[in-house]
Amino acid sequence: MIYIIDDDYKMAECIARYLRPEETKIFTNAIEAIENIDDDAPKLIFLDVLLDGPDAFTFLNEIGSYENTAKIPIVIITSLNLKTRNLRAYGIKKILSKETLTPEDVKLCLKLI
């Protein structure tokens, strides 16, 4: 299963379409994702930064503190200007810009699994 966490449901749906939709789960906030993660741990997470409620960094701190979720590869999808090298400590493998990302960029992330 692949998680897509984005408060913009329509944007999350687009990402899901590029992958196999039946293998993705969309969450519009971090709390719902955390509530599900133990029952159905994802192989990869696409994560928006500015979310309603707890933001991406709160989510990353939470999953990073448990052994069963700490190693899940994370791809940040954002409009903010962030650098991967500054965020490696959070387990972030890649940052995709919402302004420039293509379906191919999203599909390439499957290699992180």
Add this chain to the structure above:
Amino acid sequence: MTSEVDGVLVAAHELKGPLALLRQLAFSLEYADSERERREIGREMIDISERAMKQINDLTRLRSIESGLFEIEPVAIRAVCNDVTSELKDLFRANHKNLESDYHNRLRLVAGNRDLLHSVVYNFCLNALHYSSQETASSLSVRDKNGRVRLEVRDYGPSLPADVWRAMRQGYLEQPTSIAMRPGSSGLGLYIASKFSKAMHAPVGAIRHRDGTSFYVELPAPRQENLFS
């Protein structure tokens, strides 16, 4: 000068969202499973473009209210609310959310400008759409209050930050917040609603709830009200 530049940056940031989404929807057309899905994506693209155009129109209209180029006249507030809820019905449904209306006002007319009032209600409702959790119903209510008519939109999402709530206690927002007011928003829609309301001599305000926020505007009744009711 600085606040004008801030305003341009906020507007640019706010318009980047729909453009980025339109781009992804255009890519998505190739990935649609059926003709029906392709048509739905096309419909979404049109809706998103229309909302962005509306926001651009509101921004340009901000200039005209500074010049006082609009009329204050008796406006049937329920009709404006019905227009907005009807326009946004499909959008709420597409996002698995709901908007309920609840009218208790005996004063059927308010003194305002129909177009500006439409934008105020529209921006309040869009804000509720953005911040409500899925499967919750936002509510739009209209009722009389001390000789005025109070229109209130309640959402069930994160509560408004205390500093923005305090800033609104004067009855309007001085400027859009330069950093996200609540996640994912610069508060531009609320700022536009606040400016338009101020032009109609109608203070806006916010109520913080543990499970969301209500935004309201209090509109004056027209002097001729008793002739119409």
